[in-house]
Amino acid sequence: MSLLRSASREPLWKEEFSVFTSDERYVTRRQFAKFLTLVSLGMFVGNLWVLAKAYFAKTPSFPSVEVGEAGEIPVRGVKLFTYPTPKDHCILIRTGEDEYVAYSQKCTHLSCAVYFSAKDDRLECPCHQGFFSVRDGSVLQGPPPRPLPKITLESNGATLLAVGVMES
Amino acid sequence: MTNLERSKQRRGFVAIDGAMVLIIILLIIQIWLLSATLETFLAGHTGAVLQAAIFSGLVFLGCLALNLFATRVD
Numbered sequence: 256m257s258l259l260r261s262a263s264r265e266p267l268w269k270e271e272f273s274v275f276t277s278d279e280r281y282v283t284r285r286q287f288a289k290f291l292t293l294v295s296l297g298m299f300v301g302n303l304w305v306l307a308k309a310y311f312a313k314t315p316s317f318p319s320v321e322v323g324e325a326g327e328i329p330v331r332g333v334k335l336f337t338y339p340t341p342k343d344h345c346i347l348i349r350t351g352e353d354e355y356v357a358y359s360q361k362c363t364h365l366s367c368a369v370y371f372s373a374k375d376d377r378l379e380c381p382c383h384q385g386f387f388s389v390r391d392g393s394v395l396q397g398p399p400p401r402p403l404p405k406i407t408l409e410s411n412g413a414t415l416l417a418v419g420v421m422e423s
Numbered sequence: 424m425t426n427l428e429r430s431k432q433r434r435g436f437v438a439i440d441g442a443m444v445l446i447i448i449l450l451i452i453q454i455w456l457l458s459a460t461l462e463t464f465l466a467g468h469t470g471a472v473l474q475a476a477i478f479s480g481l482v483f484l485g486c487l488a489l490n491l492f493a494t495r496v497d
Binding site: 284285287288289291292294295296298299301302303305306308309400401422 | 436439440442443446447449450453454456457460461462464466467469472473475476479480482483486487489490493494
């Protein structure tokens, strides 16, 4: 602690509680350097926090969940569902007679809900005009930094199942 | 205050100012590093997280050393 103190010979309480008002407001170069060093410590702690999150995060498990029946929605129609938890909203799109794709509905920019624009054949985020390809979820335009997470689908007879999430 | 003392004090101010500028540059690098690490982590890539933490620690040690220099310089 003594290393971080100012080099002056005055006790710390006299520096912090000066008898002169003007001195109380005055920030010395050394105090400012100390503050910047503490900010640097905060940044380092932030990096350690990310490291801890990365190493101790649980591997997500993806259950097999029924999304709907094939033919339930028309071609170029959509159905909303949740996967893998009830809080994760997703969108299922029927792109062809036997073609279905599903994506997380959460925009990778600021988490607004994306919707399917059949007219332009793309997924659109209404908040900041971020557009995603309906083929692979890649970013076509706008501020989103990453593609939409793709929901892996399987068909079990006439039933469509969501079985996993593919992050970019 | 003699001329010698005044000159010494001026040199001390320059040294502290220089140390502060270096700390600010290191901080900008560290802020960028943290935001880039967070961005890659949220994208699901964790390969560079350890290296980023080590580099951030080194930058912090650099800031600490500069702070000690600024504290001790006359």
